[in-house]
Amino acid sequence: xxxxxxxxxxxxxxxxxxxxxxxxxxxxxxxxxxxxxxxxxxxxxxxxxxxxxxxxxxxxxxxxxxxxxxxxxxxxxxxxxxxxxxxxxxxxxxxxxxxxxxxxxxxxxxxxxxxxxxxxxxxxxxxxxxxxxxxxxxxxxxxxxxxxxxxxxxxxxxxxxxxxxxxxxxxxxxxxxxxxxxxxxxxxxxxxxxxxxxxxxxxxxxxxxxxxxxxxxxxxxxxxxxxxxxxxxxxxxxxxxxxxxxxxxxxxxxxxxxxxxxxxxxxxxxxxxxxxxxxxxxxxxxxxxxxxxxxxxxxxxxxxxxxxxxxxxxxxxxxxxxxxxxxxxxxxxxxxxxxxxxxxx
Amino acid sequence: xxxxxxxxxxxxxxxxxxxxxxxxxxxxxxxxxxxxxxxxxxxxxxxxxxxxxxxxxxxxxxxxxxxxxxxxxxxxxxxxxxxxxxxxxxxxxxxxxxxxxxxxxxxxxxxxxxxxxxxxxxxxxxxxxxxxxx
Numbered sequence: 001x002x003x004x005x006x007x008x009x010x011x012x013x014x015x016x017x018x019x020x021x022x023x024x025x026x027x028x029x030x031x032x033x034x035x036x037x038x039x040x041x042x043x044x045x046x047x048x049x050x051x052x053x054x055x056x057x058x059x060x061x062x063x064x065x066x067x068x069x070x071x072x073x074x075x076x077x078x079x080x081x082x083x084x085x086x087x088x089x090x091x092x093x094x095x096x097x098x099x100x101x102x103x104x105x106x107x108x109x110x111x112x113x114x115x116x117x118x119x120x121x122x123x124x125x126x127x128x129x130x131x132x133x134x135x136x137x138x139x140x141x142x143x144x145x146x147x148x149x150x151x152x153x154x155x156x157x158x159x160x161x162x163x164x165x166x167x168x169x170x171x172x173x174x175x176x177x178x179x180x181x182x183x184x185x186x187x188x189x190x191x192x193x194x195x196x197x198x199x200x201x202x203x204x205x206x207x208x209x210x211x212x213x214x215x216x217x218x219x220x221x222x223x224x225x226x227x228x229x230x231x232x233x234x235x236x237x238x239x240x241x242x243x244x245x246x247x248x249x250x251x252x253x254x255x256x257x258x259x260x261x262x263x264x265x266x267x268x269x270x271x272x273x274x275x276x277x278x279x280x281x282x283x284x285x286x287x288x289x290x291x292x293x294x295x296x297x298x299x300x301x302x303x304x305x306x307x308x309x310x311x312x313x314x315x316x317x318x319x320x321x322x323x324x325x326x327x328x329x330x331x332x333x334x335x336x337x338x339x340x341x342x343x344x345x
Numbered sequence: 346x347x348x349x350x351x352x353x354x355x356x357x358x359x360x361x362x363x364x365x366x367x368x369x370x371x372x373x374x375x376x377x378x379x380x381x382x383x384x385x386x387x388x389x390x391x392x393x394x395x396x397x398x399x400x401x402x403x404x405x406x407x408x409x410x411x412x413x414x415x416x417x418x419x420x421x422x423x424x425x426x427x428x429x430x431x432x433x434x435x436x437x438x439x440x441x442x443x444x445x446x447x448x449x450x451x452x453x454x455x456x457x458x459x460x461x462x463x464x465x466x467x468x469x470x471x472x473x474x475x476x477x478x479x
Contacts, residue, residue: 176438184427185427185430185431185433185434186430186434187430187433187434187437187455187456187459188456188459188460190433190434190437190438191437191442191452191453191456193438194437194438194440194442194443198443256474316378316381316382316385317381319385320381320384320385323388323467323468324467324468325463326460326463326464326467326468327464327467327468327471329456329460329463330457330460330461330464330475333453333456333457333460334475336453337453337457
């Protein structure tokens with residue numbers, strides 16, 4: 001995606017207006033990351049007057065042309081980030097939203113730049129990033145608890161569907177629906193879904209869930225956490241979904257003993273969550289949601305591979321994700337096996 | 346008769362070139378793509394070597410869980426696998442394996458072995474890690 005000179009002019013005019021500045025000079029705009037659903041640009045501005053006056057750095061997040069159905073719009077992502085920001089979650093401050101695709105070719109949002117790295121292999125292997133691992137995991141648990149202060153009815157989030165029969169039931173139905181549309185029979189995933197259906201805990205109050213809460217989707221600097229990123233899968237869900245997702249074997253990036261995202265033992269994550277939320281985590285329920293997380297990621301991996309296979313986004317990474325499905329299937333079967341053994345004791 | 350190197354040898358040579366020569370010359374995204382390409386070739390090589398055995402095992406195992414009529418048995422192996430897996434999936438969803446017992450144990454044994462087969466080809470390193478523990 002290229003932002004040419006005339007688009008730059010339109011962008012500067014938009015920013016001047018949005019930031020209530022007398023003038024805006026774009027010093028630099030360069031691609032930061034090309035995600036599979038959107039691009040992030042680093043934006044260096046020099047603003048005259050207004051609340052943002054001075055030389056400042058931002059991130060411009062723009063929808064990738066030809067994005068898949070089911071992914072949310074930038075306006076919706078903006079609303080979710082605002083809700084998280086207002087609830088005290090460490091998230092890059094969402095500043096401005098442009099729903100007019102005529103400015104740079106697609107809708108976009110602008111957030112404050114947050115320093116740090118997100119690459120899982122670097123966070124795991126390079127000790128200088130993220131500070132104390134235990135403290136980082138605990139902090140992330142606290143962040144999850146703050147996010148959950150956002151509940152259905154929160155202003156501006158009406159576009160998020162409320163699963164009427166509860167979070168577990170809603171997820172099971174939507175995952176089955178996707179499998180049926182995709183068409184390939186997958187008995188291991190079916191068994192996971194059936195087990196989840198038969199063993200569903202009573203429905204609880206719904207909360208805002210990030211949906212892809214894991215190592216790789218947060219930024220750290222040398223002290224610790226600086227921001228939680230990538231809110232495009234946010235939805236109303238069970239309080240334990242994000243915590244379980246964070247602990248899935250797949251997101252431990254080859255460091256399985258550190259259950260919490262490859263960085264620390266899961267009890268550190270839980271301790272932070274329990275301290276802020278005031279809720280004790282029931283280990284049996286956590287296992288249930290870890291089985292759900294694995295089953296969900298198994299289905300999403302099928303979906304990612306399908307995007308490569310149907311030509312909507314040609315990518316070796318997406319293609320190989322299709323060959324990861326068995327990892328989550330295996331883990332699901334293993335977790336169900338041990339849950340049943342525990343149950344019989 | 347085709348000349349050597351055979352398919353496996355050729356794949357191994359291409360993979361070695363990517364790992365030893367191409368990837369080290371690259372940085373960032375390019376390097377990541379190169380390593381992924383090498384991984385893809387390794388998967389292909391393992392599937393070339395073991396894919397046939399896996400399919401034969403799976404057909405036999407599936408036929409112990411669900412019935413196959415004469416029509417089905419006359420089809421190509423890949424299609425038979427599709428049909429049998431679909432039939433099994435529908436029965437799982439319909440609740441036919443809910444009750445604890447031999448039938449359910451047979452299903453979970455099959456599923457574990459089938460995923461193990463896939464992992465053996467897609468990610469043997471992970472498989473070694475998870476089986477070492479249990």
